[in-house]
Amino acid sequence: MKIGFIGSGIMGRPMAENLLRAGHQLYVYGRRFDRIEPMLVMGALGKGTPAEVAAESDITFTVVSDTTDVEQIILGDRGIVHGARPGHTVIDMSTVSPAATRRIAAALAERGIHMLDAPVSGGETGAREGTLSIMVGGEAPIFEKIRPLFETLGKSIVHVGGHGAGQVVKCCNQIVVGLTFEGVAEAILLARRNGVDPVKMREALLGGFAGSRILEVHGQRMLDSNYKPGFKVKLHHKDMAIVMDNAQETATPLPGAALIAQQMNALMGAGDSELDSSALMRALERLTADSR
Structure with missing residues (x-):
């Protein structure tokens, strides 16, 4: 063909x-x-x-x-x-x-x-x-x-x-991915702030309902501070702008998606556009001066 x-x-x-x-x-x-x-x-x-x-x-x-x-x-x-x-x-x-x-x-x-x-x-x-x-x-x-x-x-x-339905579903995908990144990053941060080993925390969560591919792959990236890009911040930032534009066009309330859009804004502003989007962990670390 x-x-x-x-x-x-x-x-x-x-x-x-x-x-x-x-x-x-x-x-x-x-x-x-x-x-x-x-x-x-x-x-x-x-x-x-x-x-x-x-x-x-x-x-x-x-x-x-x-x-x-x-x-x-x-x-x-x-x-x-x-x-x-x-x-x-x-x-x-x-x-x-x-x-x-x-x-x-x-x-x-x-x-x-x-x-x-x-x-x-x-x-x-x-x-x-x-x-x-x-x-x-x-x-x-x-x-x-x-x-x-x-x-x-x-x-x-x-x-x-x-026509367009594929792009709408991709918007939905990016909401779920972004919010899962946020959840994993917050869990790692909370474990650290309580003196709990985040490696053990992740291991425990992988065995229950909190287990996910993002916790498995990107949770490890966050623990290792390894943000070599697979999917760059600048692309996730662009995708979340599409999500928020569509939310405005359709008058759809997406408070969680708005949070992820702002986290991506923060990473872009900090010069992290070329990193993997799991670098969302960095945005949280900067809020607490808890950088690793």
Whole structure:
């Protein structure tokens, strides 16, 4: 299958590499050659614009940082829309605004181009291992057509509704992830302040209802102060801004999400944008002068 792929960052590159390993021909575009070079070595073919990628492909994936980038890559002057033929499918796996996703899908539909919004959860490890959770919005028949490709990229693949629904579910995911980070960090801090070994505390909690993948993986990161990025603060900060914008659009009270948005603001202001988002622990430590 001829596939276009635009996005060569911490998530996009391993996803593209998994598609290449599965035997698909990929056409790729990147603003920096060094970011797409590993894919070219594996057999992908480079193109000069998103439009040129789409002209060679039946399906084009996009995995970029923010809403503005997605709009430019798909609808911009050199965007996918100018190269794609009717029947082409655009699959945006970025995390962006649900409202913008619906606008983009409508603009593509006017030209006979299909779209799925398919944001992911699972971080760099999930992208590399092909075990991502993929939440998909768009038309069900198009989803079923693309499902085999999703199965190359992820383990949990759920069609959640129409255009934009995937992005709404990703907002929900980021609320749960962020609040769980906060809970784990607060538990570690409280244990320390009471003279209780936080390592033993975590071990005890892992055996009960408080156990979670975040407590297991990111709880250990917090104990070790190891914030080498898997999912960067700056991206979680961006995602929480999307959550809060949607909350305002829909008049939805999200006090817990607002707290996480402010914690991410604090990390950004402290210069921690490139750290893993489990560095939320640092924001709490700074409040108590309890830095480790």
